[in-house]
Amino acid sequence: AQSVTQLDSHVSVSEGTPVLLRCNYSSSYSPSLFWYVQHPNKGLQLLLKYTSAATLVKGINGFEAEFKKSETSFHLTKPSAHMSDAAEYFCVVSEVDTGRRALTFGSGTRLQVQP
């Protein structure tokens, strides 16, 4: 069985400072991992995905995530926060279970960006 834990329900940073959103996963097999972003009253947009080609994954809007198998982590980072980054962020694990594909979402991290 797979699960995802987002360690912070709420993160607040100042504009221009680094962002770190933490995600740990549990999976029976080699997982595929994703980060999605949800802006207020909007749908979910893919930020980036881990494809096993490289452990450091670059996404849209300057976000990156590093897959660390030994730590079962897939933390999301950005060097410099922008006001438009304020949103809800979801870490997602994808796995095949008895021939079916299952996507499991973390509980979400709300990112606030202060001016």
Next chain:
Amino acid sequence: DTAVSQTPKYLVTQMGNDKSIKCEQNLGHDTMYWYKQDSKKFLKIMFSYNNKELIINETVPNRFSPKSPDKAHLNLHINSLELGDSAVYFCASSPGVTAGLNTEAFFGQGTRLTVV
């Protein structure tokens, strides 16, 4: 063209009514999903369909029933609506399992259902 579209965007209805939410994808994907997002933003899968066959049903009340007339559509019917059904419902689609696990799911804009 919107990849995954769902209608309506907002739905306000009284307890006990029956309502439907429609979803269509134009991506040629084999798998479609319905997710429920509660007031705390937690996303929980309700159903998924792969080539018109239900493959996941996550302990959802039988008042909820997915209906897929074809591969591009997965509609959600809800009977005898209750106050606790108020939430945002998201439709999504993705390639099937044979395409690999690292293919992402595409989400609709959501339907905000309010039961009064």
